[in-house]
Amino acid sequence: MTVHDLHAHPRFDSLPRRPRLSQEVARRISERIRAEGLAPGDQLPTESRLVEEFGVSRSVVREAVAHLRSEGLVEAHQGKGVFVTDPARRKVFRLDANASGRARDLLAIFELRREVETGAAGLAARRADEAQRERLRDLVAAMAATQDEATSAELDIAFHGTIAEATGNACYRDFTQYLDRQLRLAIEAARKQAALAPEQAARILAEHRAVCDAIVSGRPNKARKAMRAHLDNVVQRLGLEEAAR
Amino acid sequence: MTVHDLHAHPRFDSLPRRPRLSQEVARRISERIRAEGLAPGDQLPTESRLVEEFGVSRSVVREAVAHLRSEGLVEAHQGKGVFVTDPARRKVFRLDANASGRARDLLAIFELRREVETGAAGLAARRADEAQRERLRDLVAAMAATQDEATSAELDIAFHGTIAEATGNACYRDFTQYLDRQLRLAIEAARKQAALAPEQAARILAEHRAVCDAIVSGRPNKARKAMRAHLDNVVQRLGLEEAAR
């Protein structure tokens, strides 16, 4: 099958799911690093020390350290020990502010997204191939046709995702999509997706159409402006700026 | 002490460092996920199956899975199994193209950085406090004074880092610095930091000064333009566009 059937698989929707020990230990270790102000290059306590300290088995300590390792927070060296990583060598970027869902944090992420996605629109206008242009047109047409809230949300995601694809830059695409998804998750968590008024739906559609037209006709500057306006309006519609104050 | 003394700690400069088994297994598992086209929600083979398949102990398999887990690629559920995560729920962003150091990949990252850091300059012009403005001026002055290659590289990093700070947006700051650092690492790895000609040093200084002046005098648009020009010139000086072809 080409499309995955979600209902064929177990759902993990709202599991309270008791926290794993290793996660807890990882959290406490990273807290210790911050609390004690360990500088890059400083050595962590040995595994056996951590075992005594937290009263867990070495397996748990090792999984916890493995977690910190793949977050890039520490580096382990066989025969020597575990050392705090220089932030400059950290290999991953994590958006941790979103979990809180506070308006201030959301606004901060939006500020970044505004810039990134504006650039994406510009690149897409330059580089989108015919198939991608057509897909954008189709998506806007579908948005115009539907009334359903859930469907239009999916189309919205697909629209921004297609633009990200059309940049022709894998790195740009991945980050754009990462930001977009994290932001939507945060928003969804913050407010239970209050249904929008119909006249707002019309304005959103118009904004999307403007972005689409500019990209399809290959006008980078126009695409940038349209995307920027769209994102600014999204912030306004969500009432984020008022909520942040 | 305010500045960390690097030389007080063991160095891990150019360790060939034999790859860890768990890393290797993690890589092969994630390859399998892609190769077999496992969709979100699909179940991975059980740990015992993976143990047979890769011929390693369960500890190694567990550390490998822990790695994938903290990358957000999979989710483990006690008593049920390990399942592929919906990409939309992935919590980290990783820039993996840079390891190769190929000019094409570098150029892709630069394209993203250009947009992000341009925005950062604009925000900094709006929000930098007096101390940050002064620091920028000091850094440019120091650049003008020094001849040393290493020192001027450090000043360069500090300059861009200060701008990132001055955005007053933690999320923006972290990503800007992440990008900046990853890019420098990649460049350093690619070419052994060929010393620049003195007249180029003068041009770099002028570009930095232009950015600094615009931020200090609080002109966002001018700051954006100056930063964009600077980054474009960096790409040109590195000869990336020619190398990519």
Added chain:
DNA sequence: TTTCCTCAGTTGTCGGACAACATATGAGAT
């Protein structure tokens, strides 16, 4: 039919052992 129990399967945790590696120590040679 419904409910509850048992049971097999899976991941989570535990404890011990040895291998691989890095560093310090000390004996012996020069």
Added chain:
DNA sequence: ATCTCATATGTTGTCCGACAACTGAGGAAA
């Protein structure tokens, strides 16, 4: 006294076996 090298010790990496906690399914009993 100084240098060299084997040894000892400490650390992380890997392996092994066992049990605990949890899930899902199937069967027994009401």
